[in-house]
Amino acid sequence: MSTVIIAKQPDLSFLTTSRKRDQINGSPLPIILKKGGSFDWDANSFLTEYSGGPQMYNVRPIADTVVKKAYSLNIFCNLLEDEKIKLHEINNATLYKYVELLKSRGVFDDTIQKHGRTALEYIQHLNKIYPLLNLATTEPDSLRKFNVHIEIKKYKNGSIEKKYLHHDSLNGLIHIASEPEYVRDHELIMWLDAINCTTYHPTLDNFLISRWEAFTTLLEITGSRISEVHQVTRTMIKEAASSLFENEKMPIIRNIPIKKGKYKGHKRSVQTTSEDIQVILLHISAIEKKFTKMDHDSIFVDSNTGTQLKPSYLKNYAKKVINHSKYKNALSHLSNHSFRHRFITLHIAKAIKQLSSSGSFSNILNIAATACRKVTMHASNSTLSHYVHLASEYNIKNEIISSELINASTQIRIRIKKMLMTSKLLNSKKINETEALASLLSTLNEFKKFDSL
Structure with a gap:
């Protein structure tokens, strides 16, 4: 299987890069390798052209955007490699197969469209460097001389007309500009419980449960993007927890990175509660007890090896856990960003x-x-x-x-709501007394963790 490797601090001083000095050597550079580690010349030539050409980098688009494009392209490269499809064999059927693969990953329609358009851009690039293969055309092709038939569609963005690539395999996929969906309290209760009933983990243990609770809590209390949550460290949480023993002083998580928007590159701080910090500390304690020789400061690690999880893993993890749980339909409209x-x-x-x-x-x-x-x-x-x-x-x-x-932590508030919900279900006879008692005792036991540190 092909893979993307990232040169995190390449020396790009010989290129025209961002005007900011700290980004000359701090611009991540993605490279796609084939199975076995050989250099994928075609994929990387596409990335070079996409990123501005051989004499420019990190101007437009910026380096982080090129990295995202590399990960998207790598999915298509993996399909070609897994299915043993040679470049001259790429055709319309390949794209239909690719869309089915993307659907099987449980991603949204607009994500499938983005990955599909990256594949179309790559096919156009291949057609340019290998014109004799007749890979693609945007013109009418009554003789079926070309393998892939691509449409160029247009749309208006204000007064500016923009173009994008389209293929019949993307028909039926919808993109709805919806209003922000935030996680309601009753949905948070289901979200937290999803780890207990998911089949994504064949064998569930306390480490996986505490990791899920810490992950959800960090999304909840920081309002951060996944790329930002990924950079919250154990040291940052421990420093925030140092105030737990000072009366009436609320813990503050400092130096949370901002990865997008006007204040990109800056850091921010958020005030939280002792209960929230304790949930994360419990998982940190589990990490450091299980893996005593780590060379990183990450909170989110592989449960078997202790290695730091990648942002891309965290991005898809929650959806996989929930889609394999009984809450799949109830939480289908939510994502990490909903927090x-x-x-x-x-x-x-x-x-x-x-x-x-x-x-x-x-x-x-x-x-x-x-x-x-x-x-x-x-x-x-x-x-x-x-x-x-x-x-x-x-x-x-x-x-x-x-x-x-109003000032109580979510940890306390949702557990009180959970108990009230249990009472309501019992009174409406949707659960019996045994089930209600089990739920109440389980919730009461959850309160104990806040006194365990």
Whole structure:
């Protein structure tokens, strides 16, 4: 199987790179290798052309975008390698087979479209360097002289007309620009329980459970992207936990990286609760007890070897766990990024509730958005406008179950909701007394972990 390797700090001083000095030697450079480790000349020539040519790098597109394109292209290269398809054998059927492969990975339609268009770009590139193969055409081809028939479609982005590649194998895949979906409390209860009933892990142990809880908790309390969560270290959590023994001092996770947007390259801090920190500390303790000779500071490691998990693994892990659990349908609309929407929505909801209780403000919603923006590092309040609506709706529905619990951690709040839900199910006779008692005892036992450190 082909693979992507990343040169993390190549010397690119001989190329025109970003104007920022620290990015001349800090621009990741992806290289695709074939099975056995041989250099894939065709795939890498495509990446060279995509990244700006042999005399330019990290200008437009930037290096991180080239890395993502490399991982996308590698999926198609793997298909060609696994199916033993030679370059001159690539045809329309190959693309249909590729789309079926992508669907089997459980990704969304728009993700399939992105990977499919990368494959079409690569085929066009191959057609350019090997014109005698007649691999692809965008013109009518009544004689069926070419293997792949590609359409160039257009769309309007404001006043600018843009083009993209399309193939019949991508028909029926939809891309819906939906409003942000955030994780509700009752959905978080199901999300956390998914690890206990998933078949993705044939054998479940306490290490996998604690890793899932730590992963979910970090998404929940930081509102970070996967690439950012991946860079939260054990040392950062331990430093935040140092305040646990200081009365009335809330723990703060510092130096969380920002990987996207106006403040890319900056760092931010988030205040959390002792219960949240303890959940993560429990997993850190399990890691360091199981693997005593690690050469990294990562929180998320392979359960067998202790090696650091890649961001791409974390990105797909949650969906795989949930898709193999009984909550597949109930949580199908959510993703890792939904926790970022939850973080923003709840922060604004909390700010609105606190401001409302302290007096009347004519611009209360704008003040709440500003308070949240300082935590999330959004470029402007206008980018948070939709979340203000969601936050107001959240408070109206009284999803924060009481004013006394507004400052309680999610760890406490969702367990109280879980107990209330169990009571409701028992009263409606959807579960029996034995099942209700088992659920209540299980939830009470979960509270014990907060006194274990």
